Amino acid sequence: xQSVTQPDIHITVSEGASLELRCNYSYGATPYLFWYVxxxxxxxxxxxxxxxxxxxxxxxxxFEAEFKRSQSSFNLRKPSVHWSDAAExxxxxVPYGQNFVFGPGTxxxxxx
Amino acid sequence: xxxxxxxxxxxxxxxxxxxxxxCSQTKGHDRMYWYRQDPGLGxxxxxxxxxxxxxxxGEISDGYSVSRQAQAKFSLSLESAIPNQTxxxxxxxxxxxxxLRQEQFFGPGTxxxxx
Numbered sequence: 437x438q439s440v441t442q443p444d445i446h447i448t449v450s451e452g453a454s455l456e457l458r459c460n461y462s463y464g465a466t467p468y469l470f471w472y473v474x475x476x477x478x479x480x481x482x483x484x485x486x487x488x489x490x491x492x493x494x495x496x497x498x499f500e501a502e503f504k505r506s507q508s509s510f511n512l513r514k515p516s517v518h519w520s521d522a523a524e525x526x527x528x529x530v531p532y533g534q535n536f537v538f539g540p541g542t543x544x545x546x547x548x
Numbered sequence: 549x550x551x552x553x554x555x556x557x558x559x560x561x562x563x564x565x566x567x568x569x570x571c572s573q574t575k576g577h578d579r580m581y582w583y584r585q586d587p588g589l590g591x592x593x594x595x596x597x598x599x600x601x602x603x604x605x606g607e608i609s610d611g612y613s614v615s616r617q618a619q620a621k622f623s624l625s626l627e628s629a630i631p632n633q634t635x636x637x638x639x640x641x642x643x644x645x646x647x648l649r650q651e652q653f654f655g656p657g658t659x660x661x662x663x
Contacts, residue, residue: 440590445588470651472654477656477657478656478657479552479638479654479655479656479657480591480638480640480652480654481654482651482652485651526590526591535581535593535596535606536581536591536593536652538583538590538591538592539590540588540589540590541588541590
């Protein structure tokens with residue numbers, strides 16, 4: 437079945453540590469790919485997006501993501517996490533000719 | 549000022565009641581969307597509208613209806629609320645033209661509880 441998966445429901449990291457959030461999709465053709473962040477009590481904010489070209493994408497707040505076609509993955513990374521990064525992170529894909537499909541989300545907690 | 553606003557932000561209601569959630573936007577976007585968010589399920593599309601005369605069902609439209617009163621306003625109604633409609637509801641907008649590639653801009657959400 438076509439889907440978007442985020443294998444980690446909840447991740448806890450220490451402030452200053454590196455972070456990687458995983459996202460995998462199962463669609464025949466490469467969809468458009470997005471990462472959104474939802475801070476507590478707020479709507480979703482776009483971190484970055486990938487349509488084509490360079491497979492390493494830079495976003496806001498120091499985040500980056502790498503598209504790997506062979507693994508159908510679009511993992512989000514940050515080299516040094518700040519306490520303000522604690523939030524829920526959603527991977528989303530747009531298969532050709534379809535609407536956005538969101539993953540289940542990964543909740544990030546940051547230890548001081 | 550927020551570009552996409554939702555009212556109310558929180559609502560508690562009883563089973564069987566009719567509820568309307570409202571969304572307004574000042575971004576000038578033609579396309580508007582309603583999603584619900586449930587823990588562990590991410591966001592699921594309820595309805596979307598590509599312009600005032602265009603309304604489309606999403607993945608989970610049963611039990612919901614919408615009205616696009618103007619380019620800037622898109623309302624979601626629960627005709628007879630039931631407890632499993634308890635969720636966080638988001639409105640979103642996007643530009644026309646290559647729309648499915650575009651970023652979606654989200655409102656702050658409405659937390660609805662049906663008792």
